[in-house]
Amino acid sequence: DGGITQSPKYLFRKEGQNVTLSCEQNLNHDAMYWYRQDPGQGLRLIYYSQIVNDFQKGDIAEGYSVSREKKESFPLTVTSAQKNPTAFYLCASSTLRDSPLHFGNGTRLTVT
Amino acid sequence: AQSVTQPDIHITVSEGASLELRCNYSYGATPYLFWYVQSPGQGLQLLLKYFSGDTLVQGIKGFEAEFKRSQSSFNLRKPSVHWSDAAEYFCAVYSMGGGSNYKLTFGKGTLLTVNP
Numbered sequence: 563d564g565g566i567t568q569s570p571k572y573l574f575r576k577e578g579q580n581v582t583l584s585c586e587q588n589l590n591h592d593a594m595y596w597y598r599q600d601p602g603q604g605l606r607l608i609y610y611s612q613i614v615n616d617f618q619k620g621d622i623a624e625g626y627s628v629s630r631e632k633k634e635s636f637p638l639t640v641t642s643a644q645k646n647p648t649a650f651y652l653c654a655s656s657t658l659r660d661s662p663l664h665f666g667n668g669t670r671l672t673v674t
Numbered sequence: 675a676q677s678v679t680q681p682d683i684h685i686t687v688s689e690g691a692s693l694e695l696r697c698n699y700s701y702g703a704t705p706y707l708f709w710y711v712q713s714p715g716q717g718l719q720l721l722l723k724y725f726s727g728d729t730l731v732q733g734i735k736g737f738e739a740e741f742k743r744s745q746s747s748f749n750l751r752k753p754s755v756h757w758s759d760a761a762e763y764f765c766a767v768y769s770m771g772g773g774s775n776y777k778l779t780f781g782k783g784t785l786l787t788v789n790p
Contacts, residue, residue: 566717595778602683604764604782605718612776620777652717654778662708663778665717 564589568653568666575673583638583669585653592658594636598622599650611636612658640671647673676701676769680781687755688789695750695784697765706768707748709739711761718764724748760788
């Protein structure tokens, strides 16, 4: 079945460590997105990419980095510069322009 | 800047009652609008979308939404709520990012509780 796979579902890290969240899709979608979700805040866009080797900052990109070396993969690195990294992270993909997003099941990151 | 407002943080209804969740958007051009639903600890599932044409759109699970340009609204409705509809609901609008890039902007969500 086609879909978006985020792994792991739960991730625990110590403060000061970088951590990379995986997102893979087999939908042949061109665009991929990373959102952060906090209680009462809705979804806030971190980074998005509409073609391989190109990506744009979203609304809260500080402390995060991404790469898009393959169409299927869009990993997100939460760096030690991110002041409040504990959150639920959602990856999504879509065909280009105006199409609905398909979401993965998320990764819950806890940093202590 | 484009934005989406969901005025109700939390709504409680009885099973079998009707439901309306409010959504207001701010976007200069013709908006592309969506409603998503999220169960706890899960990703988001698309309920319905509006791109153009008929302003009343039908979605999955018996939901519908009406686009009203004059009120900048896209409210979600269901005539009779089931206990399984308890979830968080998000309204979203496509907007321009940098250059020719488009991005989806979400409201903060409305949590729906259904009483038996």
